[in-house]
Amino acid sequence: MSIFSEKLGKIAQENESRIVLALDLSLSSKEKDFKKKLLEKAQKVLNDVRDHVAGIKINFQLLLPLGLFDELRFLIQTTTSYGIPLIMDCKLNDVEHTNEWTARHIFDAGFGALIANPFVGFRGGLDSVFSVAEEYGGGVILLVYMSHSGADEGYGQRVIYENDFRWQYEVFAEKAKSWGAEGVVVGATQPKIIERVSQILDGKIPIFSPGIGFQGGLISEAFRAGTSYAIVGRTIYQSENPKKSAKEIKDKINEVIR
Incomplete structure (x- = not known):
């Protein structure tokens, strides 16, 4: 277990x-x-919800305008001071040397984990990312199935794997185990796929599920299927009262998992 996973579990427990x-x-x-x-x-928004979240995920919406080592560093410092782990949602998907330096910059900036796309493969692709993550005590979270309607065009393909026809997401879930991923992403809009991925992972790797709220994913269906953490954005930060919305979602999740 990485330092990232330990911190995530600790804050999840403290903030329930x-x-x-x-x-x-x-x-x-x-x-x-x-x-x-x-x-x-x-x-x-961060200050409002800090007591009701287990982690923070940052995407290109903040990364591009604020810059990894420019204005964004102030947000990173604030999040880190609260003890909340940070995930960079860069969906890393390039060749080895580019991936290595991207990962190194991300971890140097203060992130505890990054999201990567397994389509690029391991050898000469994500192998460097996993090596850098291990060096920093960080985590690599793999995209197994996204939350948008067109995800079936890639992650939902039928592929030949080890002389058998398999669903692409099943193959990626198995690679998450063999590569040593610290988490996988499966959209909350796909509870049946969450359930299948959960079976493959056997409870050993957490499932992060985006898509609750604006994209139609349901808390009850996702968590009963095997989701470990809900990735929630617009439903909270576009709310008139982000703190209240975060607490309401937290309470709904706790009702299901209890």
């Missing part, structure tokens, strides 16, 4: 929460002082 907040706030770059406004908005 299985929520990873997707802090995917965005503002037009044409707006005056948009970087300052974006950072202030993100900081406010």
Whole structure:
């Protein structure tokens, strides 16, 4: 178990929460002082929900305008000071040397884990990412099945694997085990796939599920199928009261898992 997984489990227990907040706030770059406004908005949401989440996930909506070692570092420092683990949702998917330096920069910046796409493969692809993650005590979370409607075009394909026809997501779930992933992503919009992936992982690797709320995923279906953590974004940060919304979602999840 990585340092990232230990921290995630610790905060999840302390805050009694299985929520990873997707802090995917965005503002037009044409707006005056948009970087300052974006950072202030993100900081406010973080401060509001800090006691009701287990982790924070950051995507390109903040990474691109704020910069990994520029304004974004202030948000990273705040999150780290709260003891909340950070996940970079870069869906890393490149060749070995590019992946290595991308991962190294991400972990140097203060992230505890990153999300990678297993389509690129291990040898000459993600092998360097897993090596760097181990060096930093970080985690690699693999995309097994996404939450949007077109995910079946890739992750839902039937493929030939070890002389047999398999679903692509089943193959990726098995690779998560053999590669030593610290988590997998399966959309909350696909409870049957969550259940199948959970069977393959045998409870040894946590499942992170985006898509609850705006994309139609249901807390009850996802967690009963085997979800470990709900990745929730717009339902919380677009709410008039993010703190209240986060607590309500946390309580609903706890009702199901208890």
